[in-house]
Amino acid sequence: MGANLALKGRMTEFGVTQEELARRMNDAIEEFTGRQGDVSDRTIRNLLSGRTRRPIARTCVALERVFGCSVEELGFSPPRSAAPPEDPVQRRSFITSVVGSTTASFVPVPRRIGASDVLRLQDGLDHLTALDDHRGGHSALEKAALAGAQQTLELQQHGVSERVGQQFFGIAADYTSRAAWSCTDEGRLDQAQQYLDRTVILAGMSLDWAAQFSAWNQIAMLARQQQRHNDAVAAAQAAQALPITRRDPLLASLAQARLAIGYSNRNDTQAALRSLGHAEEALAKADRASRPSWIAFYGAAELLSMTAIVQQRLGLPAEAEASSHRALAITPDRYRRNRALSTVRLALAQLHQGDADLACATAGEVFGIMEGSDIPGRIRSELRAFNHAVGDRTPGSRTGAEWADRLRANRS
Incomplete structure (x- = not known):
């Protein structure tokens, strides 16, 4: 020994x-x-x-x-109750097998259900997160997430211990949350709301604070897109009040950033800037502790991107442009959708400073960033909003007409 x-x-x-x-x-x-x-x-x-x-x-x-x-x-041996190792080829084919059918079963029900199944299900969530990072929300991702939630709840019914049963409820909440997010990203907000209602119930049954944080975080995002800004603030405050948020500076930072966006949409300048300050302070204290894969997107780059949103809402386009440039400089390439969204926001900030030609050229970079994949509904919505802003600021201009033609040519 x-x-x-x-x-x-x-x-x-x-x-x-x-x-x-x-x-x-x-x-x-x-x-x-x-x-x-x-x-x-x-x-x-x-x-x-x-x-x-x-x-x-x-x-x-x-x-x-x-x-x-x-x-x-x-350097350890796995616990004796663990299932046999999963074949690497089977693991790599996870997404292919799941998205082929809404009833696909990608985790076989073993004779003994326990920690190994929890790990396998969480691995499936990691695959879906990676797919979302690359392509954004789409129907295949939604179906795969729903299949994962269904399979998890089926396992939960097989006489598991109370502890493992609570874990399964938390994982089912995470899968359902992924389905909701896919719909939100596609712009299908009513369907997203239905999934999130279910997510909140499952997360509550799980007693899993991380799952509950994820649910409130998404509810805040959805409420913002639905123009329910008071609800967005309330959801961010609910996330902020969770015990796990008080212990984890990274989650605290994200909750404060969501609050800042909500306050900016309510035109509460001081509250928005104060929350941004708190978000920056908390992020500076965050460590590299292991966390669920869904939050891997959040860090300095995403906070800068969210800061740009707040600054744009508060009528500070020069500051929003600077924040967007800084966000793009450090956003990893694998987060294509995030880069595309930051690029649109950069273009909007440039447009609001009077440089339509530069703004349209910047916005056009989105098509190259997302080349090879359908553009998610949320990005298309941002591009349409930019198009309307160009029309309002440069009515009848050649720049506006050329941009509108390019947008139509790149519909996907």
């Missing part, structure tokens, strides 16, 4: 002490069980010394959430 060098190396890489690792693992356990974990310094010492080579399932899930890799990569 020797020291676990793999775990020690990961701790060094992440810059965490034994005490900090215990705290993060307990937080992770609370997120997926609804109850604070009982990982102690002694637990960590046993893991590092090699005394514990096959941790219990709960500990395995917590380790994988904190470090973002399998327990095998951390």
Whole structure:
């Protein structure tokens, strides 16, 4: 029996002490069980010394959430209740198999249901998040998410423990939330509302604060698109009030950014700028702790993009242009939709400063960014809004006519 060098190396890489690792693992356990974990310094010492080579399932899930890799990569053997390893080809074909049918079943019901199934279902959520990052919302993503929610709830009915059952409710909430988001991104807001109503119920049954945060975050976004700005503020405040938000600066930052947008849409300048300041302060305190994949999009680039929205709403186009430039400079290429949206907002800020030619050239870059994929409804809506703004500011101009022709030619 020797020291676990793999775990020690990961701790060094992440810059965490034994005490900090215990705290993060307990937080992770609370997120997926609804109850604070009982990982102690002694637990960590046993893991590092090699005394514990096959941790219990709960500990395995917590380790994988904190470090973002399998327990095998951390030098451990999986728990004895784990299902046989999933074939890599089967894993890669997840999306293909799911989107082919709304009734597709991509997680077989095993004889023993437990932590391994939780991990497999969460892996499916990660695949959907990656697909959304690349293409944006579309009907195949919606169907895959609904199939995932259905499969999860079917597993929940197979006599699982209370703890695992709550986890399944949380995962079903996340899948339903993905379906809602796909509809929101496509511009099908009424359908998105129906899915979100269901999401809130499932998240409440799960006792999973992260799932509840995700639901309120989406409700705030949907309310903004529906022009229900008081509701958007209330939803962001609900997200802000959750216990997990008070503990996690990253979530606190996102909730404050949503509040800032809501306040700006209500023309409450001071409240909007104050919330932006709080969002920046909280983000500066955020660490690299493991979190659900859906929030991977949020960081400095997204906060700058949301800042540009607030500044534009408050009549500060020069500041909005600067924020949009900064956002685009650091937004990863894989977030194509985010880059496209920031580009439209940059174009709008340029237009509001009187440079229609530059603004139209900037907006035209969206078609190159999204080349090879249908343009999601939310981006098309932003482009139409930009087109109307060009018409209002340069009526009868050649620039406006050429832009309108280009927009029509790139309908998809």
